[in-house]
Amino acid sequence: MAQRSRIVQECTEGHSIMEVSRRLRIAPDMVRTWRRRFIERGLDGLCDDPRPGVPRKITDADVERVIVKALEGTTKNATHCSTRSMAATTGMSQSTISRIWRAFALVPHRSRPSPPKAPAK
Structure with a gap:
């Protein structure tokens, strides 16, 4: 400008x-x-003219929802979070989940759940 x-x-x-x-x-x-x-x-x-192409279909709220779910950990009866399980949970495609994870350098399938805390004495 x-x-x-x-x-x-x-x-x-x-x-x-x-x-x-x-x-x-x-x-x-x-x-x-x-x-x-x-x-x-x-x-x-x-000011810039609108760019050509199709507008985004995935909103910022959708991306935030995926990131929060990925950082929260695994779902019930699962050993780890995968793109397939996340896609089923969010209603988005597996490739969309994969693109979001790559964009934010998330690798929830490699993270280990934290060990349970010992009861306080």
């Missing part, structure tokens, strides 16, 4: 596209792009 604002400011001060390009050490096409977008849309033109 700062660089885009500098481009627009330099252009409004009357500097040519090539001069702005040289002064800011950027490509002339970049100056043309942001100058044109500012002329067409004003300040809103300096």
